[in-house]
Amino acid sequence: MTELRRATADQTAFRDELLARGLFLDSGVPGLYGRGATFEDIRLRFDALVTKAASADDPEAMRFPPLLPRRTLEASGYLHSFPHLAGSVFAFEGSEDDALLQEERADRHEDWSEFQRMTELALVPAACYPVYPAVAARGPLPPGGLVVDAGGAWVFRHEPSEDPARLQMFHQREIVRLGAPEEVLAWRDTWSQRGLSLLRSLGLAAERDRAADPFFGRGGRMLAANQRNQELKFELLVQIAGSEPTAVSSFNYHQEHFAAKYGLTLADGNTAHTACLGFGQERIVLALLHTHGLEPASWPAAVRDELWPG
Amino acid sequence: MTELRRATADQTAFRDELLARGLFLDSGVPGLYGRGATFEDIRLRFDALVTKAASADDPEAMRFPPLLPRRTLEASGYLHSFPHLAGSVFAFEGSEDDALLQEERADRHEDWSEFQRMTELALVPAACYPVYPAVAARGPLPPGGLVVDAGGAWVFRHEPSEDPARLQMFHQREIVRLGAPEEVLAWRDTWSQRGLSLLRSLGLAAERDRAADPFFGRGGRMLAANQRNQELKFELLVQIAGSEPTAVSSFNYHQEHFAAKYGLTLADGNTAHTACLGFGQERIVLALLHTHGLEPASWPAAVRDELWPG
Numbered sequence: 001m002t003e004l005r006r007a008t009a010d011q012t013a014f015r016d017e018l019l020a021r022g023l024f025l026d027s028g029v030p031g032l033y034g035r036g037a038t039f040e041d042i043r044l045r046f047d048a049l050v051t052k053a054a055s056a057d058d059p060e061a062m063r064f065p066p067l068l069p070r071r072t073l074e075a076s077g078y079l080h081s082f083p084h085l086a087g088s089v090f091a092f093e094g095s096e097d098d099a100l101l102q103e104e105r106a107d108r109h110e111d112w113s114e115f116q117r118m119t120e121l122a123l124v125p126a127a128c129y130p131v132y133p134a135v136a137a138r139g140p141l142p143p144g145g146l147v148v149d150a151g152g153a154w155v156f157r158h159e160p161s162e163d164p165a166r167l168q169m170f171h172q173r174e175i176v177r178l179g180a181p182e183e184v185l186a187w188r189d190t191w192s193q194r195g196l197s198l199l200r201s202l203g204l205a206a207e208r209d210r211a212a213d214p215f216f217g218r219g220g221r222m223l224a225a226n227q228r229n230q231e232l233k234f235e236l237l238v239q240i241a242g243s244e245p246t247a248v249s250s251f252n253y254h255q256e257h258f259a260a261k262y263g264l265t266l267a268d269g270n271t272a273h274t275a276c277l278g279f280g281q282e283r284i285v286l287a288l289l290h291t292h293g294l295e296p297a298s299w300p301a302a303v304r305d306e307l308w309p310g
Numbered sequence: 311m312t313e314l315r316r317a318t319a320d321q322t323a324f325r326d327e328l329l330a331r332g333l334f335l336d337s338g339v340p341g342l343y344g345r346g347a348t349f350e351d352i353r354l355r356f357d358a359l360v361t362k363a364a365s366a367d368d369p370e371a372m373r374f375p376p377l378l379p380r381r382t383l384e385a386s387g388y389l390h391s392f393p394h395l396a397g398s399v400f401a402f403e404g405s406e407d408d409a410l411l412q413e414e415r416a417d418r419h420e421d422w423s424e425f426q427r428m429t430e431l432a433l434v435p436a437a438c439y440p441v442y443p444a445v446a447a448r449g450p451l452p453p454g455g456l457v458v459d460a461g462g463a464w465v466f467r468h469e470p471s472e473d474p475a476r477l478q479m480f481h482q483r484e485i486v487r488l489g490a491p492e493e494v495l496a497w498r499d500t501w502s503q504r505g506l507s508l509l510r511s512l513g514l515a516a517e518r519d520r521a522a523d524p525f526f527g528r529g530g531r532m533l534a535a536n537q538r539n540q541e542l543k544f545e546l547l548v549q550i551a552g553s554e555p556t557a558v559s560s561f562n563y564h565q566e567h568f569a570a571k572y573g574l575t576l577a578d579g580n581t582a583h584t585a586c587l588g589f590g591q592e593r594i595v596l597a598l599l600h601t602h603g604l605e606p607a608s609w610p611a612a613v614r615d616e617l618w619p620g
Contacts, residue, residue, distance in 0.1 A: 027378065029379045061346075062344055065479035066464055067478070069339045080413050084402055089398070092396060099394075099526060102389060109384055113427070119312070134335045137336065154375060156377070156399075160430075216406075218406065
């Protein structure tokens, strides 16, 4: 079984307060929570602020389910970089007698995995993954490229943790830029400033830093060092609970990575470049609750005016 | 492999039109689609109409992820009634060498299931399933019981189909009533009328009928007959494509089923009863597109005024 990540005392205390106030609803599985009305309202208000900030880009809206084709995951390179975080969907295959055996085992909370077979589906690991093949299927990008708003979508990370800011299933608000290298890079840098302003306007002491992904295994350290040296990833960090600030947003320049995998080309036939930005919506709600208190009615007026205008 | 359900010629023609206009975005897996901006706008407008209709009940909003604890699924009885529709989540467990082998297999689109182990998580089969244990955890219901609005949540059904109205992953807008038998039954019947009015106000020729769930196996026929005879399930049906009308909404009286599984009691200590209603949001959008045409700007003014007021 995958090991449970332990949390600091103030992280578990924060989680317990969230549960006691019904902001999170316990499921019994670490990192999987329901959301109460207040939590969800804050999340959607923040989502609306991102939509407003993104309107300058005139993005095309696309929405995707929390599952993607297994083939898309296989082609993406995710299983190379993050095999430990991926999730695959299995389903029943067998006779009526098998179904009966499966049910008997399940009733006793015993192992019923032998009756389950891998399906054509997997869990979406990042909200931008379904975007690339969907855009590639249309043929070359239009001149000037494209901005796609993938909305606030559910993504999965298999990392059970006691820290309420490390969820197995959460909303990532992702926007993707596809185009020529200089267009894509300029967009990524504009947005990391825009994101910083957005978080600071909500009273969060956000800081920007170079970052790297949690690549798997021995080879992962080199991948992470390369990513950091080439400044391919920036994160915005806010202090929630714990000893260090938590990343609540990231801005990633993929160069040709996804475009080459899925055959994304520019109008002139060259391979496109891509970048994406992601806001971890639950982490931002948690940062707001941790910074301003668990009762939004008592938050500073300037913050309330941003989130609940008019 | 689970067999692909074939569709009628007009169903596949409808699907092809949806894809050609970007209302659905193809993923390559039957029953799994992205949604274009127009499709999603209609869905959310319909969602807002349900919120308005539900305000009479003063519901408590709760939101849940598309995954639930495997234990909750095991305790629910779903694997008894619908083993063929359930999905479970698997994830990697193994050494760095195993990860390498898994990746090599995945790169070639070969079988990498041997490196995946069952996790503590499963896909939500109906949006009301996480509600019962969350409410039960609080202790007995308040006098008069409770109405919970679980929102428009993603649910999974493992039934790959060519019919665009039979999706593997879709939004179910669910509201749940928990209380004394007569309260619950009255609520269910009020809502089946309310739902009928709502759909008809959108120009849909909806009809109400007794119904039964697609129970698994030989014993399933008897379960379905009982359900129908006891009038435990009603559906609202609308003609989309195909030879018969499609269920777009259902109203289900569970009696003590869920309350007994999860220990839901009334204020007086007796076992509660529950009922739920679900709107299949994508099916309702498809019914609107099929009835009024693929261009919402040309829909009848009365329908537009309902969905896009003011």
